[in-house]
Amino acid sequence: MTDRVYMKGNEALAYGALKAKLNAYFAYPITPSTEIPETLAKEFGSEEYPDFKVFLQAASELEAVNMVLGAAAGGVRAMTATSSPGFSLKQEALSYAAGMELPLLVVNVNRGGPGLGNIAPEQGDYFQMTKGGGHGSYRLIVLAPNSVQEMASFPKIAFDLAFKYRNPACIAGDAFTGQLKEDILFPTIEARDYDVSSWAVTGAMGRERHVVNSMNLDPEVHEKHVTHLDQKYKMIQRDEVRYESYRTDDAEIVVAAFGITSRICKSVVNKLRAEGSKIGLFRPITLWPFPYEPIRKLTEYAKRFLVVELNTGQMVEDVRLGAEGRAKVEFFGKVGGLLPTEREIEDNLRKLAEEAITA
Amino acid sequence: MTAQEPSLKQYRKKLGKLETLTEKPTHYCQGCEHGELTRLIANAIENLGVRERTVMIDSVGCSVLAFDYFNVDHVQSPHGRAPAIATGLKRVRPDLVVYTVQGDGDTLAIGLLEVMYAAIRGEPISVFLVNNAIYGMTGGQMAPTTLRGQVTTTTPYGRDTQFTGAPIDATRLISTIDGSAYVKRVSLAISELETARGKTYSIKNILEAKQAIENAFKVQMMGGFSFVECLSSCWVNWKLPIMEAKRFVNDQLVKQYPLGTYKDKFGIEKK
Numbered sequence: 001m002t003d004r005v006y007m008k009g010n011e012a013l014a015y016g017a018l019k020a021k022l023n024a025y026f027a028y029p030i031t032p033s034t035e036i037p038e039t040l041a042k043e044f045g046s047e048e049y050p051d052f053k054v055f056l057q058a059a060s061e062l063e064a065v066n067m068v069l070g071a072a073a074g075g076v077r078a079m080t081a082t083s084s085p086g087f088s089l090k091q092e093a094l095s096y097a098a099g100m101e102l103p104l105l106v107v108n109v110n111r112g113g114p115g116l117g118n119i120a121p122e123q124g125d126y127f128q129m130t131k132g133g134g135h136g137s138y139r140l141i142v143l144a145p146n147s148v149q150e151m152a153s154f155p156k157i158a159f160d161l162a163f164k165y166r167n168p169a170c171i172a173g174d175a176f177t178g179q180l181k182e183d184i185l186f187p188t189i190e191a192r193d194y195d196v197s198s199w200a201v202t203g204a205m206g207r208e209r210h211v212v213n214s215m216n217l218d219p220e221v222h223e224k225h226v227t228h229l230d231q232k233y234k235m236i237q238r239d240e241v242r243y244e245s246y247r248t249d250d251a252e253i254v255v256a257a258f259g260i261t262s263r264i265c266k267s268v269v270n271k272l273r274a275e276g277s278k279i280g281l282f283r284p285i286t287l288w289p290f291p292y293e294p295i296r297k298l299t300e301y302a303k304r305f306l307v308v309e310l311n312t313g314q315m316v317e318d319v320r321l322g323a324e325g326r327a328k329v330e331f332f333g334k335v336g337g338l339l340p341t342e343r344e345i346e347d348n349l350r351k352l353a354e355e356a357i358t359a
Numbered sequence: 360m361t362a363q364e365p366s367l368k369q370y371r372k373k374l375g376k377l378e379t380l381t382e383k384p385t386h387y388c389q390g391c392e393h394g395e396l397t398r399l400i401a402n403a404i405e406n407l408g409v410r411e412r413t414v415m416i417d418s419v420g421c422s423v424l425a426f427d428y429f430n431v432d433h434v435q436s437p438h439g440r441a442p443a444i445a446t447g448l449k450r451v452r453p454d455l456v457v458y459t460v461q462g463d464g465d466t467l468a469i470g471l472l473e474v475m476y477a478a479i480r481g482e483p484i485s486v487f488l489v490n491n492a493i494y495g496m497t498g499g500q501m502a503p504t505t506l507r508g509q510v511t512t513t514t515p516y517g518r519d520t521q522f523t524g525a526p527i528d529a530t531r532l533i534s535t536i537d538g539s540a541y542v543k544r545v546s547l548a549i550s551e552l553e554t555a556r557g558k559t560y561s562i563k564n565i566l567e568a569k570q571a572i573e574n575a576f577k578v579q580m581m582g583g584f585s586f587v588e589c590l591s592s593c594w595v596n597w598k599l600p601i602m603e604a605k606r607f608v609n610d611q612l613v614k615q616y617p618l619g620t621y622k623d624k625f626g627i628e629k630k
Binding site: 023024026053054056058059060062063066067068069070071072073074076078092093096100201202203204205206209210211212213214215217 | 446
């Protein structure tokens with residue numbers, strides 16, 4: 001593969017994973033994520049990717065993700081990709097993986113919901129991805145790319161974080177970032193090696209056995225386990241927050257958006273800046289850990305926030321938590337596969353700018 | 360009792376400590392065949408000398424605590440998904456010996472797709488199904504293998520197959536799948552024998568199961584999918600005395616689920 005490529009986000013993600021030395025992929029087709037397994041199936045066996053040892057199409061979303069669990073327990077880089085209805089079916093395994101402390105990657109190319117919804121872009125799985133769609137007290141590391149370029153570079157970051165913390169990671173794409181075709185300079189990806197010798201299930205040869213498990217019947221032992229997980233999550237929250245803050249230094253109004261929506265918002269910010277407005281863009285890159293503290297800092301100048309999402313208002317709740325009541329936080333969203341136009345965002349910003357702040 | 364068959368007492372004496380077992384006493388109820396199965400699997404692993412490259416996938420049900428008993432590497436599985444976990448692991452580490460111990464609810468209700476597709480793909484893993492015709496761990500509800508008319512907590516007036524469908528014959532089902540290599544049904548319940556000197560017990564079933572389990576591992580190592588259904592009792596949930604429950608296995612359960620080798624693609628039993 002050449003460095004300069006014109007490809008879809010889903011294809012870029014597949015190649016990004018291969019360059020990050022993906023070992024095993026377990027597939028189940030669902031629109032609009034299917035180009036990921038299709039690209040990987042095509043490259044399976046290629047000499048360019050000698051680490052890519054297993055490609056297997058499962059009989060269900062459940063089977064696919066549990067195969068990922070088994071492979072991850074073996075200490076290798078394993079992943080699957082799906083889209084919203086399929087991501088719902090992954091929740092059981094993700095809860096187990098978090099409890100068992102298994103590093104793995106699940107990509108969710110977000111489409112319309114609830115239910116079968118449609119195959120157009122939405123960001124309605126924000127809550128499910130960031131708040132824990134499965135049972136128990138756990139968190140996923142969630143990265144939200146906003147371009148084909150980032151679809152290519154994020155699998156490596158996701159694997160690095162997953163193995164560093166022994167926790168499942170998730171890439172939150174949407175039907176736009178997945179289907180969008182862009183001309184990109186494919187990023188240089190240097191895969192790291194991970195030390196899995198202390199926990200991976202490889203056969204207890206010349207060592208004590210490894211038990212990859214999430215169950216402790218004794219309440220005191222289980223409390224210890226869940227507390228350990230919680231401490232790990234606190235560490236991730238402290239050290240791994242990623243975000244993009246664009247022209248926010250003196251911003252009085254901040255528009256906050258993630259994924260594809262942030263690209264439209266950026267154009268709006270540039271346009272209004274040219275007209276003299278003190279406006280900036282804040283884009284969370286890790287949806288979890290969420291950048292609460294950077295938002296709190298922004299509220300020192302910015303007293304007005306507009307959160308733009310492809311849902312009926314999910315991340316807006318986290319922005320409000322970050323603002324801690326110091327700023328007025330309004331929401332503008334589109335659903336069903338529709339995108340907000342620059343004009344619509346502009347109108348909402350103007351309206352927000354005119355509103356008096358009563359605090 | 361034939362001459363080659365050791366008595367239960369002699370058999371117990373022959374059992375030494377196995378490296379494949381931890382020292383931890385099991386939580387299984389007295390008289391439950393899970394204990395026998397644990398020992399037989401450990402024996403087979405030891406006989407084949409593969410402990411250090413064996414991984415058990417722990418299912419959900421009475422075998423959920425098996426990671427405490429087998430001194431091998433373990434991976435926990437969600438309910439029913441053990442064959443999928445086993446597949447993922449075996450695919451990335453083909454040198455491992457991977458097995459599951461699953462109950463009838465786990466394997467044949469919530470996990471039927473997973474076990475069938477592992478068989479369809481011919482995954483080189485071994486599945487040991489404990490069929491005691493009931494959900495044991497949750498306290499005696501109807502299982503896919505519950506007999507017609509059998510009383511459980513969710514069929515308090517007896518299983519009416521007009522409404523629930525008929526009991527599922529897992530061994531027959533798996534044996535019809537092209538991808539399966541070794542499919543066998545055994546009974547783990549000891550049987551009573553009347554002799555001239557009075558009543559004694561036969562462990563013929565156990566010895567047969569022992570061989571089947573070892574064969575299952577061998578077939579896996581030859582690259583085939585092996586499935587051994589172990590008929591067992593659950594006197595606690597059947598609400599029968601222990602020996603009566605074992606008698607029920609060998610008199611009644613075997614009528615619905617006939618014992619025998621249903622498939623032996625590699626001819627392992629002739630070797």
